[in-house]
Amino acid sequence: MGRLFLIELEGRIYSCRLCQSHLGIADDIISKAFHSRNSRAYLFDRVVNVTVGEQEDRMMMTGLHTVVDIFCVGCGLPVGWKYEFAYEEDQKYKEGKFILERNQLAGPNVNAFPFVEAFGLVGIPEPVDDA
Amino acid sequence: MGGVEDGQPPSKRLRLSCAGSSSVSSGVRTEEPVAASSLRDSMARPRQCQGEEEVIGSRGMIKKLEFVRLIAGALYALGYERSGACLEEESGIPLHSGAIKLLMQHVLDGSWDESASMLQNICLDETIMKSAKFLILEQKFFELLDNGQTMDALTTLRTEISPLNIKTSRVHELSSCILHHPHSQNGYARKDSLKPKLRSEVLDELQKLLPPTIMVPARRLEYLVEQALNLQRGTCLFHNSSDLDMSLYADHHCGRDNIPSRTLQVAVNGEVVLKHRLCGHQKSVCQVAWSPDDQQLLTCGTEETVRRWDVLSGECLQVYEKAGFFAVSCAWSPDGESVFAGFSDKSLCMWDLNGKELESWKGQKTVKISDLAVTLDGKQIISICRETAILLLDKETKVEKLIEEDQAITSFSLSNDGKFLLVNLINEEIHLWAIDGDIKLLTKYKGHKRSRFLVRSCFGGLEQSFIASGSEDSQVYIWRRSSGQLVDILPGHSGVVNCVSWNPVDPHMLATASDDRTIRIWGLNGANMRHKVVQNNGTHQSNGKL
16 A cells, blocks of 8 residues: 555644544634534544545534535544535534544544654543543 | 967958948848849839838748848858858848948958947947947957057057946956066966957957847847747647757657657566565665665665665665654765655754764754655755745755745655756645745646545656656646646556656656556557566555655
């Protein structure tokens, strides 16, 4: 297989529960008051290391949205979706933002020196933030 | 001692000088030409042509008079003196007016006073006149000086050159020549700019000063033809053939079959002869770099060490590492005397071949997935220093320049001349940057697919005028470098094409590596095909640089 291109994040990191690829950092969370079918979900301003699926219109609790599912680059796990378009005026703030489903995430883990993590030197686990 | 002999035949361009009129501005001789009757019809009324100039060519853009003068100039430049004179005579269009011809002859003969006074006869702008006079008198001055006539030279400087009141600093330079003359005592050597020129060079300079209508630029026709060829080459979409293949007989055009578009060979294990197995790395190898002399290899294990290998013996010659951190990239210096590597503490390091650390650069200098390159002069180190930025670090001055992108950078490659950088981005774009001098984005290339992998691109073809890239849709993409136009998409692989490498010597050969566990060699469509697919049965490595 070719070499996966994975971006390394710094800060309090949420990663893929299966392959630990970094997905987002706590500082980029806009809201934790979201829900998916199976779990709680967080709205992120920026998410990395994901591929996108097909666009589709989906009726949510807050109205009709055009979304694309997002998948972990490392293992293909579906980890949430991205809002492409919101039909309701008061939902426009979600456009271009990402949902990560809490039950697909590991972390947040502090990663001050992201490179060193692979050596197993750092990677202090923090209690899961359920607030 | 006589004047400087410049080898010009004394009779050059004199043939018509005696008959030439001194009215320069008209440019058309008023005499009835002794020409063939067909020509005489058109040329018999030259005076009327002045108001409404005769034009030729399908668009009527070419003034006949100018064209004929250029042809005559070209004939003389080719050494066809008689033909040139014959053309002037037959067409009734002189290449140069009588005054100019006389002037040129005087210059070639070294008759400087006559040349200078001749200038008065040519109606010229005051400043041009002065510059031209200066040029002629300066040459007179130098030739006198070289003849040992120092006093005469001084007189020329005082009474002829200085009163022109131009180029004061140059006048000072000239006077310094007198002081230091004669002949380089105490080791003083005159600069080339303070020596007499060849008289033909004086003519060339004179021509640059005078308006082109008065003195036609030398080799102007050649220049125009070259311009046309250049334009044809520039607009030739698939241009990938030598200039020797261009002809004046027909407009130049390279077909699609001039770029590698056909698989010549599919190399999987067994197809090529295994020479050595380089054993030592504990993890997969992410970068491989040939030494400048092709005798050694530098390899970087992913999150591991850098190793140097002897290609002939397959022996590992040196391991480069940094305690507590792992290597992320590696590169050779252009002289092959030192090696560079990036490390997980974000620093860059330079060693001599024996592993002695020569220098290290700390701080934010690299990221975990980064390429590393050194420019041809060995001065600049290039590395991805942040997700969206490439660092150009001057080794000596420590000056740091940045290429900043909006999107994450996955890889880059440096052009052969070291002046351009091809940058691959996460959003399926490849950007070409000029890094020589001012950093500038030149061209964008789009069309290939990328969502998960590190997919590389490269320069290639004749004068590196193409860009090739791998793609996650199993195809190879080729763009024209200058325009960014996608010119070909090559199907054939059955997995992600990770890496492409254009043969640096043969512009018609391209190699690609894929997740289908094969390497494909591409060549011209007309070439013989040696397509053999051998069953794949072993390890693969296609994520590094080819």
